[in-house]
Amino acid sequence: MSLLVTPDMDLPFFERVEQFVDSSSPELRVLWAKPGDEFGYLPLVQHLGDVACVGAVLWDEWLAESVKASLEKKSGIAESDLRTLFLFLAGTHDVAKATLKFARQIGHDELGRLIVDDIAATGLPMKMSKVEEGSRHFQHGLVGELLVSDWLQKRGCPKRVANALGAVVGAHHGIATTGEARNQAARILRRYPKEWSALQQEILTGMAQVAGVEEVLPRLPERIHADVTMRLTGLLVMADWIASNEKAFPMVASGSQAERVRSGFAAVDLTRPWAVEYQPDEGTDEFYRRAFGWPEHFGARPMQKAAFEAVSDVDGACLLIVEAPTGEGKTEAALAAGQRIAADTRAQGLLLAAPTMGTANGLFHRVAEWATRNTPEHTVTSMNLVHSRKMLSADFEKLRMGGIGTDTDDGHGAVVASQWMQGTKKAMLSDFVVATVDQVLMMALQMKHSMLRHIGLAGKVIIVDEVHAYDLYMQSYLQLALRWLARYGVSVILLSATLPKETKLALVEAYGSETQDTFPEDLSEAYPLITVVDGQGVREIEVESRPTDIEASIEIVPDGLDELRGLVEKLTEDGGCLLIISNTVRRAQDAYAEISQAFPEEVELHHSAFLASDRAFKEDRLREALGPDSRRGEGRPYRRIICATQVAEQSLDIDADALITDIAPMDLLIQRIGRMHRHERPVEDRPAALREPQVYVRGLLATDPVPVFDRGCAAVYEPAILMSTLANLPTAFRRPDDVSSLVQRTYSPDFVPPAAWAETYTEVKSQLKMNQGTAELRARAFQIPEPDQADKLEGLFGRYHRGMDEKTPTGEEAGVAQVRDTDPTIEVIPVIDTEYGYRPMPTPDADCNDIELVDDDVPDRDTAFQLASSVIRLPARLTRFASDFDAVIDQLEKQTPIGWTGHFLLKGQVALRFNEDGEAELNGGRLRYTSELGLEMVGGEEHQSREQNR
DSSP states (O other): OBBSOOTTSOHHHHHHHHHHHHHSOHHHHTOEEEEEETTEEEEHHHHHHHHHHHHHHIIIIISOHHHHHHHHHHHTOOHHHHHHHHHHHHHHTTGGGSSHHHHGGGTTSHHHHHHHHHHHHTTOOOOOOHHHHHOSSOOHHHHHHHHHHHHHHTTTOOHHHHHHHHHHHHTTTSSOOOHHHHHHHHHHHTTOOHHHHHHHHHHHHHHHHHHTGGGTGGGOOSOOOHHHHHHHHHHHHHHHHHHTOTTTSOSSOOSOHHHHHHHHHHHHTOBOOOOOOOOTTSOHHHHHHHHHTOOTTOOOOHHHHHHHHHTTTOOSSOEEEEEOOTTSOHHHHHHHHHHHHHHHHTOOEEEEEESSHHHHHHHHHHHHHHHHHTSBTTBEEEEEEESTTGGGOHHHHHHHHHOBSTTOOSSBOEEEOOGGGOSTTTGGGSSEEEEETHHHHGGGBOOTTHHHHHHHHHTEEEEEOOGGGOOHHHHHHHHHHHHHHHHTTOOEEEEESOOOHHHHHHHHHHHHTTTOSOOOSSOOOOSSEEEEEETTEEEEEEOOOOOOOEEEEEEEOOOOHHHHHHHHHHHTTTOEEEEEEOSSHHHHHHHHHHHHHHSTTSEEEEOSSSOHHHHHHHHHHHHHHHSTTOEETBEEOSEEEEEEOGGGTSSOOOOBSEEEEEOOOHHHHHHHHTTBSOSOOOGGGSOGGGSSOEEEEEOEEEOSSSOEEOHHHHHHSOHHHHHHHHHHOOSEEEETTTHHHHHHHHHOTTOOOOGGGHHHHHHHHHHHHHHHHHHHHHHHHHBOOOGGGOOSGGGGGGGGGTTOOTTSOOSHHHHHHHHHTOOOOOEEEEEEEOSSSEEEOOOTTOSOTTOOBOTTOOOOHHHHHHHHTTOEEOOGGGGSSHHHHHHHHHHHHHHSOGGGGGSTTTTTOOEEEEOTTSEEEETTEEEEEETTTEEEEOSSOOOOOHHHHO
């Protein structure tokens, strides 16, 4: 198996580094970089040499050729010169650790005092000025930026370029510096002790000679933009983190520098980039059969062929938008097209982004099998699942513990989960990634260490699934991410059931603006449709549509629960499987309670307010009962009524006989209809009365003279869109024939409502525009600038320098909330409070339900897994205001067993204690949980936020 470091490393460079380290002055050799322990500390000069060598290996062996080509094109600097500059920056990134403030900061314990005494023994002055001592801006990253920039300028480097390269050093701890802070630090440097300044110059000049940077300076352009320095910073952070790993690069160096680097990379388990295979003389069907292991009689569908062939003649990086119905094999089409693009552009991997964690989990196994088949023999690639609950995925755990393909002899390579890449900030560096869409959207978010995300995405082909599911707020992040991906030369594939033309045109313009000045004024309404955007422009490819698979009748029905019960009784008189989709948890619970009276034991409830373990168990059982392989009398129930929220819209492969649904935007209604008459099955599987597809729409309190929507429905979806949907709602729907035309008419800016609705529609349309404007403003407050406006690196971190409240969360979970525009909510692990401690909330098929634990106990792995699998999100009303949020967190932290800090699955989680009756009190509210109804607010009027509703 071929890992990263190979015998043909850049040995001459390592030898020059080793010579510089060994020949450095006694004063420099005694300075520390990492404090270490009683066995020794890591000298600064050794650490700088390590990072430079790691940087060389990363550039030569890990960084995608597509990234190198893009950096060269966008900077105007030859790739070899860029490498030289990067190695110089890597070797000088900690130059400002050769300062009094840094050197003396460990002198507070015995070991630290010994190190400081050793430094003083060389004769270096150790008295620090009061200005330096009191300055919060004199940090080694910022000071290093100034030193590097000044050194470069004095050797003829253009000022703007010197400042841009210095900014890479300044940002290597995750955030770029600001002008005000740099000015304060510069004033201190002007009067710095000459002995310390000499050490700084020794580092800069020595590393310049090692890298050969002075030969490059005359060839540099007048400026370098942030899209270049952002990626260089990401690679520098990566090199610094690898070289700072004590297990890989011990404090006490031994052996040659080459041996140190070789053993270091062996400990880090970083894999080479994906060696993409593509055979130009291979036919499309043959390619699909090889890539996915299909039997010889299988062939690609028309849409799959069209997608693969569309990318065969693209000009460089491209955007591919695939619009096709569910069941057409869009995922396989995207993977195949992505593989072809990666081969042509020399990308190093692929990322598939899904709308939810459940969808991502479902895709992970499929992508892992594909990745294994397409990892060449005798090579190893890395793969990751990226979302907050990935450690609960059985498929990911299998990969993490043993890899895939490592013990096979079938001509394929191996896929592993690199342990070094398991942190949230490093996860995107794997070759193959399946993630929630937040991980792509956060590319457009001002976020600490975002440069690691940028360098991880920059070398991949990006696939984004279910694009129609993202609201305007998320679309704004997606469009900005597309602009940056286009700037980086990254190809993107967007998958959707269908898209409104305005939305699609915005996506096309966002990506295409990198190479195009003009765009089509209108786009095709053909369906299925493939849209390609590349250096040649925009082109659309109409794809052969499959025959009409259903023709469903659509009828509006009264909204009352009595009427709902009567309709269900009528439809299921002779049995049948009925799906009822509600827009809020409360409406779904009410429907369940009403219908259960008529059909006890034959009704199920599905929504997001169940324990994760309960929800997974219920959904697995539902897929088995209503999936493609069940038959009536052989797994498929005689009668089953499913009451659900939007969780049934996507990722659940179920087939109902009829649908009752709340009014929703047209594209989502079509998604819901896709859960009915979904699979081909024997005619006797469906009762005679339900053999013709039927859709019933509720959620309207009145239709004449003006529609009045249920309050919960109107809170979840914009009334203007609901009115447009209602006006365009047909009495019969043909799939896939009517999909595109219905969506386009509903979202058309030229939509004219019926005369009687005009006044009301004008009001709600005005409110919609106001809400959209507000959402865009909210989004912009957290977004990075567009690439053309990002001249300096600091512009990508502006909110960190604008007096951001110190309590403002900035981590991964906060990032997810910001790109999804969700209310502040909290996830908890419910437990049952007992006299002496607690026990896990009972969950299906768990072996730990009766285990009682003392709060100080560290749970064993099975119990910890059950607890972590029981996470649930609290209703947003409990934490709507900042004061409530803090109060709830304080209360939950007091309830959390101290032993949880000792287990990686539970560390950082909070507990909510329920009594034996399944009730809990929190911040003045009362909650109740049952496996039948899920989490409920007990007493008072529940005002549910969009997140809780959905």
